[in-house]
Amino acid sequence: MSITMMLMDAIHEDPANLRAHPESNINAIRASLKEFGQQKPIVVDQGGKIVAGNGTFKAAVALGWKRIAAVKTKLEGIKSVAYAIADNRIAELATWETELAGVLDELRKDDSIDIGSIGFDDADIDALLGDLATEQDHGGSSSDRDIADLPKDERSDLVMAPFPYFGNKRKVIPLVWKRFGRPKQYIEPFCGSAAMLLGSYHVAKLEVINDLSGFIANFWRSVKHQPEKVAEFADYPVSHLDFRMRENALVAKVKELAGGLADPDWPGDAKVAGWWCLGQCSDIGLSYCSTDSASHQLATTVQGLDCSGSKPHIKGQRLTSNTAISDPRSLFDTLGTRIKRVKVLHGTWDRSMWFNDAPNDVAVFFDPPYRSYDDVYRDEVTVVLDDIVSWCKEHSDCRIALCGHDGDYDLSGWDVVQWDKGGATVSGSTKNKSNEAIWFSPGCLDG
Numbered sequence: 302m303s304i305t306m307m308l309m310d311a312i313h314e315d316p317a318n319l320r321a322h323p324e325s326n327i328n329a330i331r332a333s334l335k336e337f338g339q340q341k342p343i344v345v346d347q348g349g350k351i352v353a354g355n356g357t358f359k360a361a362v363a364l365g366w367k368r369i370a371a372v373k374t375k376l377e378g379i380k381s382v383a384y385a386i387a388d389n390r391i392a393e394l395a396t397w398e399t400e401l402a403g404v405l406d407e408l409r410k411d412d413s414i415d416i417g418s419i420g421f422d423d424a425d426i427d428a429l430l431g432d433l434a435t436e437q438d439h440g441g442s443s444s445d446r447d448i449a450d451l452p453k454d455e456r457s458d459l460v461m462a463p464f465p466y467f468g469n470k471r472k473v474i475p476l477v478w479k480r481f482g483r484p485k486q487y488i489e490p491f492c493g494s495a496a497m498l499l500g501s502y503h504v505a506k507l508e509v510i511n512d513l514s515g516f517i518a519n520f521w522r523s524v525k526h527q528p529e530k531v532a533e534f535a536d537y538p539v540s541h542l543d544f545r546m547r548e549n550a551l552v553a554k555v556k557e558l559a560g561g562l563a564d565p566d567w568p569g570d571a572k573v574a575g576w577w578c579l580g581q582c583s584d585i586g587l588s589y590c591s592t593d594s595a596s597h598q599l600a601t602t603v604q605g606l607d608c609s610g611s612k613p614h615i616k617g618q619r620l621t622s623n624t625a626i627s628d629p630r631s632l633f634d635t636l637g638t639r640i641k642r643v644k645v646l647h648g649t650w651d652r653s654m655w656f657n658d659a660p661n662d663v664a665v666f667f668d669p670p671y672r673s674y675d676d677v678y679r680d681e682v683t684v685v686l687d688d689i690v691s692w693c694k695e696h697s698d699c700r701i702a703l704c705g706h707d708g709d710y711d712l713s714g715w716d717v718v719q720w721d722k723g724g725a726t727v728s729g730s731t732k733n734k735s736n737e738a739i740w741f742s743p744g745c746l747d748g
């Protein structure tokens with residue numbers, strides 16, 4: 302294999318390249334090339350088309366390089382395509398040792414190294430250090446058993462969504478996490494207010510949330526990337542005038558949001574997120590901006606006849622208080638820090654159903670619309686639920702929780718736990734008026 306310095310002009314990118322290089326990725330490669338120089342060649346075919354190293358080439362162009370070190374491969378056709386995929390995929394399969402957090406922490410204190418050139422930023426390193434601390438808090442073992450003993454109803458570290466949400470599952474956080482333990486990957490395909498993620502006892506290596514609602518997905522995406530801005534737009538007095546006018550403006554943005562959210566690096570629209578949060582906090586039906594907006598009213602009955610000038614409760618889960626929280630920025634900041642490394646997706650549930658770890662290391666919290674809402678969703682729910690049940694049966698080694706009404710599912714070998722919306726968790730009790738149940742897969746830990 303011989304490495305040659307080739308003129309950049311003699312090289313071109315593969316138009317069919319399957320690997321996307323968002324700006325953040327190119328910036329990191331640029332910083333790395335600047336800091337370390339080019340330490341390994343790119344791979345091009347005999348005609349100068351890049352087979353491996355498209356990102357490096359783009360970064361080199363951005364740096365104004367005239368030449369680049371390259372190896373010419375004899376691979377061509379399907380072999381060349383396969384190698385290009387292998388080059389990226391195989392690197393993805395490696396995992397980091399836990400010592401990484403400490404080493405990065407040392408490196409960022411060293412002025413002679415630009416930490417951005419390593420591809421990590423301060424928030425990434427803080428999150429890794431946080432994971433490590435969580436592991437150590439629980440005895441430094443990766444066993445699930447210790448965490449299973451932790452659940453308690455009131456937790457000082459519990460972060461909540463700043464808006465109330467229909468079907469919110471806060472009440473069953475201990476019930477679920479006791480059976481999930483410490484998965485390596487956590488997926489919440491119907492996230493809504495993401496109560497289960499936010500209530501987790503453990504930060505998984507990879508956490509993914511998804512929702513079909515663009516407003517929900519945009520909210521979490523924006524809080525992840527720009528919590529301060531979202532706080533700024535959400536922290537505003539409630540007024541009848543703005544309530545409906547803003548709802549119309551937001552609904553008109555649905556398509557634009559979907560377009561932005563399709564790009565995993567899009568930071569969200571903070572203004573839409575803040576306005577939506579404020580509206581959702583003020584909407585008596587808890588479905589601000591849904592297409593059925595005829596039913597929407599400002600929550601005047603619980604907030605006083607003229608609530609102009611007051612602020613939404615923002616933090617609470619009930620529409621019974623119009624007290625503004627004292628420091629919305631710090632609330633959004635806390636949320637932003639918690640979800641900094643969470644992947645926020647927008648689409649149907651199946652978009653998020655991908656995992657790399659062994660099935661038993663993966664936890665999935667399914668909280669889809671219930672069967673009884675089929676008429677509201679025009680028969681779509683049954684189709685979705687049937688697909689989910691098939692997925693569940695096929696993946697029962699995963700730690701899965703599936704929410705529904707008692708009797709909704711017939712999953713043999715799964716543990717069904719009833720709970721009551723109105724009060725504390727009950728199991729098989731006659732006190733259960735709300736008919737709620739959760740199906741736990743055989744892959745879950747014992748309750």
Ligand SMILES: C[S@@+](CC[C@H](N)C(=O)[O-])C[C@H]1O[C@@H](n2cnc3c(N)ncnc32)[C@H](O)[C@@H]1O
Nearest residue numbers: 468469470491492493494496513514649650668
């Ligand atoms: C019952 S709510 C989830 C509540 C959530 N567990 C919480 O604690 O707030 C169901 C969510 O599923 C979303 N949804 C409905 N159909 C969907 C689909 N086919 N794929 C993904 N999300 C969907 C809705 O937008 C809604 O946010």
